[in-house]
Amino acid sequence: MSSTFNHRAADALANDSLRTTLTRSTGILRQQRTAGFADAAPFSELQAAARALREDALIRLPALLTQLETEARARGVEVFWAPDAATANRYILALAEARRVRQVVCSHAAAVEEIGLDAALTAANIGVTRTHIGDYILHLADDTPSHPVHSALHWRKEAVTQLFEEHLDVPQTLDIQSLANVVRFKLRRPTLEATLSVGGVALAVAESGALALIDGDDRLAMAASPIHVAVMGIEQVTATLADLALLLPLYARSAGGQPMPDHALLLEGPAPADVADGPRELHLVILDNGRSDLLRWGYGEALTCIHCGACHNVCPVYREIGGQAYSARGGGPIDAVTLPLLPALTAPEAPRGRRPAARPASSADGEPRLAPPLRGAPLAPLPHASTLCGACSAVCPVGIDIPRLLIRLRGDLAAAGEMGSRARLWRRAYRWGMQDAASLRRLHRLLRSARLLSDWPQPASQTFHARWQARRDR
Numbered sequence: 001m002s003s004t005f006n007h008r009a010a011d012a013l014a015n016d017s018l019r020t021t022l023t024r025s026t027g028i029l030r031q032q033r034t035a036g037f038a039d040a041a042p043f044s045e046l047q048a049a050a051r052a053l054r055e056d057a058l059i060r061l062p063a064l065l066t067q068l069e070t071e072a073r074a075r076g077v078e079v080f081w082a083p084d085a086a087t088a089n090r091y092i093l094a095l096a097e098a099r100r101v102r103q104v105v106c107s108h109a110a111a112v113e114e115i116g117l118d119a120a121l122t123a124a125n126i127g128v129t130r131t132h133i134g135d136y137i138l139h140l141a142d143d144t145p146s147h148p149v150h151s152a153l154h155w156r157k158e159a160v161t162q163l164f165e166e167h168l169d170v171p172q173t174l175d176i177q178s179l180a181n182v183v184r185f186k187l188r189r190p191t192l193e194a195t196l197s198v199g200g201v202a203l204a205v206a207e208s209g210a211l212a213l214i215d216g217d218d219r220l221a222m223a224a225s226p227i228h229v230a231v232m233g234i235e236q237v238t239a240t241l242a243d244l245a246l247l248l249p250l251y252a253r254s255a256g257g258q259p260m261p262d263h264a265l266l267l268e269g270p271a272p273a274d275v276a277d278g279p280r281e282l283h284l285v286i287l288d289n290g291r292s293d294l295l296r297w298g299y300g301e302a303l304t305c306i307h308c309g310a311c312h313n314v315c316p317v318y319r320e321i322g323g324q325a326y327s328a329r330g331g332g333p334i335d336a337v338t339l340p341l342l343p344a345l346t347a348p349e350a351p352r353g354r355r356p357a358a359r360p361a362s363s364a365d366g367e368p369r370l371a372p373p374l375r376g377a378p379l380a381p382l383p384h385a386s387t388l389c390g391a392c393s394a395v396c397p398v399g400i401d402i403p404r405l406l407i408r409l410r411g412d413l414a415a416a417g418e419m420g421s422r423a424r425l426w427r428r429a430y431r432w433g434m435q436d437a438a439s440l441r442r443l444h445r446l447l448r449s450a451r452l453l454s455d456w457p458q459p460a461s462q463t464f465h466a467r468w469q470a471r472r473d474r
């Protein structure tokens with residue numbers, strides 16, 4: 001895979017098959033979302049209520065996390081605070097070593113993907129099986145995810161059947177159910193043999209310490225293993241159980257048009273000895289990995305995300321280039337905000353120099369915050385890969401104003417000197433050309449004679465104001 005965003009985006013744009021798949025898949029997801037909200041309360045009301053809940057959780061974050069820890073411990077859950085990905089991995093590896101684990105099953109979870117647990121387990125000679133069908137395909141193909149909900153969204157069934165024939169020695173079929181059955185059959189033995197399962201958390205409930213899980217493969221991962229580790233970001237907490245009644249259906253409708261997640265599950269602690277199902281030992285890893293910095297830098301709004309993927313499905317940029325162009329571990333509109341700020345969230349994409357520490361600074365929008373250390377940010381082009389059309393924030397179930405965050409980040413990048421000479425030149429030319437109609441015509445002539453922007457339409461011979469004045473004077 002190419003190493004910079006610009007190269008990856010160019011590769012994606014040249015790949016007609018990928019673009020056709022992205023167009024078709026995101027189109028289906030958009031239709032499902034629209035149908036999913038047809039019988040719901042007005043979206044704007046749901047969005048406002050959810051935004052208020054998520055903002056409140058962010059304001060009270062330290063108190064809610066402390067309450068979560070207390071309640072979870074009272075229910076027999078081992079709670080571990082991980083400041084970064086390496087510490088989270090060390091904790092899980094030490095646990096695996098102490099319990100002599102040789103086989104781990106992992107369900108689909110952004111936080112597990114973020115810490116790169118697969119690689120850490122493999123390096124320690126511990127087998128890993130992914131229980132999510134999309135992740136299973138990617139694992140088999142040594143590929144990376146392209147969407148937060150449908151990680152293998154960029155895979156066509158024709159390619160999947162070829163992959164299965166090559167790696168699993170099964171006859172080719174284009175029947176989706178048969179392909180799913182192949183995965184189910186292959187997963188059975190490693191799932192039954194695993195003694196440790198690792199998964200994510202949709203939301204943790206502070207008042208009770210319960211963990212809401214939403215993927216069917218979470219159940220599969222926990223089916224036989226006596227030890228389960230749930231990994232969550234510090235922002236994935238909500239105050240009360242009642243909050244889930246709003247947030248989970250909103251997630252499910254936004255992600256795939258369903259009234260509720262198919263396999264929603266509330267994990268309230270380790271399973272008692274007299275209950276047949278569930279892990280006997282439950283660990284909760286609460287991961288920071290730079291999230292506190294996002295709050296200090298004034299980008300906390302991005303942490304209210306519930307990872308439904310709706311913004312990806314409507315974004316005109318994502319629909320052309322797919323998630324893999326954004327970073328080595330995927331991405332989309334909301335990640336264009338978080339990834340340049342927190343390269344720790346993604347795979348190694350070497351910084352282009354030493355990153356200085358955050359410095360106190362007043363922001364362009366007047367809010368007191370620390371300026372993020374963006375010098376040498378490896379994913380600095382991402383905030384510019386947006387048309388700022390606002391389609392993302394219109395469908396976001398928690399109403400994150402992604403365009404506003406992108407504009408702010410562009411400003412912070414420019415202040416940190418992270419604007420290329422070509423971008424600086426374009427910006428100057430744009431500012432000059434936009435002063436008045438005569439300058440615009442001159443800029444147009446200049447660019448055409450230099451054979452740049454040859455498809456830029458000829459500016460009108462008369463300005464709007466002149467036409468309006470002429471009409472009034474008639």
Ligand code: SF4
Pocket residue numbers: 148254304305306307308309310311312334392395396397398399400
């Ligand atoms: S930013 Fe909003 S729409 Fe995008 S994934 Fe997060 S919650 Fe969903």
